[in-house]
Structures are given as structure tokens and as C-alpha cells.
Amino acid sequence: MKETNKQLNKRQNDILSFAEKQGYVSVENLAKLFSVTQQTIRRDINYLSDNELLVRTHGGAYYSSGVKNFAYNSRKNLASDEKSEIANAVAKIIPNDSSVILNIGTTTERVAESLLYHKGLKVVTNNVNIVNIFAHSDDAKVWLAGGKVRKADKAVIGEDPTYFIKQFKVDYAVVGVSAIGNDGLLMDFDRREVIVSRAIFESCRKLILVADDTKFERSAPMVISNISEVDILVTNKLPSPEIIEICHANNIEIVLAKDSLQ
Incomplete structure (x- = not known):
């Protein structure tokens, strides 16, 4: 079942907000922004991707609605x-x-x-x-x-x-x-x-x-x-x-x- 934004932790919600605003986010930049390891960010991105909120790529992720370019x-x-x-x-x-x-x-x-x-x-x-x-x-x-x-x-x-x-x-x-x-x-x-x-x-x-x-x-x-x-x-x-x-x-x-x- 897909997660709602309320069920995400604060960092995951923030990552989602950045991705929605920017279209694309990188693991490296997010790790610096939140002062955590890249591995931690990858876990967050994997979680968000598994719930169809982000689409992961090598080194980062797209906002899911950005890739689909929003529903028409x-x-x-x-x-x-x-x-x-x-x-x-x-x-x-x-x-x-x-x-x-x-x-x-x-x-x-x-x-x-x-x-x-x-x-x-x-x-x-x-x-x-x-x-x-x-x-x-x-x-x-x-x-x-x-x-x-x-x-x-x-x-x-x-x-x-x-x-x-x-x-x-x-x-x-x-x-x-x-x-x-x-x-x-x-x-x-x-x-x-x-x-x-x-x-x-x-x-x-x-x-x-x-x-x-x-x-x-x-x-x-x-x-x-x-x-x-x-x-x-x-x-x-x-x-x-x-x-x-x-x-x-x-x-x-x-x-x-x-x-x-x-």
C-alpha cells in the first residue's frame, strides 16, 4: 500500500518537498543538506520510490509526478x-x-x-x-x-x-x-x-x-x-x-x- 505524506518521517517529507520543487534531487546534495550519510539518503529514496512518490535513478531521484509530468x-x-x-x-x-x-x-x-x-x-x-x-x-x-x-x-x-x-x-x-x-x-x-x-x-x-x-x-x-x-x-x-x-x-x-x- 502506498504511504501518505503524513506517514513519512520529517526528512523524507522534506526530501519529497525538495524533489517536488526542483524536479530532480541528487543523493550527494541531500546528504550534505541533511548532514547524514549518502547511504541514509539512498534508504530514504528507496523507501519513497517503493511507495511511488519518487522515481530513483543512479545518483538521485525524480519527483514521481514530475516524471509522469503530473496527471493531465x-x-x-x-x-x-x-x-x-x-x-x-x-x-x-x-x-x-x-x-x-x-x-x-x-x-x-x-x-x-x-x-x-x-x-x-x-x-x-x-x-x-x-x-x-x-x-x-x-x-x-x-x-x-x-x-x-x-x-x-x-x-x-x-x-x-x-x-x-x-x-x-x-x-x-x-x-x-x-x-x-x-x-x-x-x-x-x-x-x-x-x-x-x-x-x-x-x-x-x-x-x-x-x-x-x-x-x-x-x-x-x-x-x-x-x-x-x-x-x-x-x-x-x-x-x-x-x-x-x-x-x-x-x-x-x-x-x-x-x-x-x-
Whole structure:
């Protein structure tokens, strides 16, 4: 039977909290943080993993919901207002008659909803949910990348959609990621998602990164790219000074969603 958080000891609860916030935790760092041996931390991680609260890896663990990227409905409701503001801000950036790639994720789905009444859009996506959204549009043309569909969130991931996406060169790509480090690294948990994101980065003239403030100062094991490759960052709150410095150094426009809607 799975343990509840109330049945964990204080250190295990703290480890779980750190993992939830950061996405990934290492045995070495946790041992230093709690002033215990690495063996003790490994036992804690094994216990949390056995109860499906963490997913252990060599040298550390991922937050279980992070690896699964949360249940779809839970992610959809997380930072819901912020995602809507971000989506509306993106819709102001993208003009009618544009071509655009939208990747997987609940924020990009909100963007699709905000773009629904644009005219003459050509949309490429690896997200079945986005196809369903644009089914309500009278004139949007939509291309869905083929491949294996992940049932949990209707994402098409893996090698097949990358080949499809690389055929295009669109005006805009709107992408979300799981984690953004203070060093500018854009990261995700699943290699099958990462390779699709990399293909999208190469297939657009202007790259828009959408990220609510929960994505900053997090960690994930797979690197997609660096924020220096982005043209526009749309978020609900200013990121850290380190990220702002990288953006300024690379002429990346930072759009605060609320400000853009005033």
C-alpha cells in the first residue's frame, strides 16, 4: 500500500518537498543538506520510490509526478490563471495568416485556444488535444505529426514526429518546457519529448518560449537547449537576475503577460 505524506518521517517529507520543487534531487546534495550519510539518503529514496512518490535513478531521484509530468487534469489546473494570461499575450504577438508550431503541454493548449479565432493560421503540432481545439476553427489548417500517441496527455513523441516536423519552416514556434535553470538550460524529463522539442527549435523563424513562474529554477535530467536560442520569453513573473542577464545579452524579448494585456 502506498504511504501518505503524513506517514513519512520529517526528512523524507522534506526530501519529497525538495524533489517536488526542483524536479530532480541528487543523493550527494541531500546528504550534505541533511548532514547524514549518502547511504541514509539512498534508504530514504528507496523507501519513497517503493511507495511511488519518487522515481530513483543512479545518483538521485525524480519527483514521481514530475516524471509522469503530473496527471493531465492536474497539470491543466496548475497555475491556470497564469497560463491563460500567457496564452493571451502570445495571441497578441502572432498575427493572422501566420504559420506556427505548437508543442505538447497544457500552456500551449491554452495558446491554441487563444489563437482559435485568428484568421488564416497554418498550425503544425504533435499534440492531439491541439488538433481537437482547432477543430472548432472555420479556416485554420492543421498538420498533426504522426507517431506513437502517449495516452495520458495525447502527445505524439519519439523519433517519428521529429522527421515530420523537420519538413517545415514556420513563422513561429510556441514551446513549453518542464524546467529552466538559472544557467539558462531548458530541460525536460523524457528523451522522447526532448528530441521533438529540438526539432521544433530548428523549424521556426521565431521561437516563443512560454513558461509560468513554477518552471524557473527547476531541474530535469534531459537538456533541450539554452534559453539563448529563444527569441521571445512570455511569462507571468520576472525570472531570476541570471536569466534576465542571459536574455539581455542575447536580445531576447521578455514579455510579462499581464503588462502586455493592459
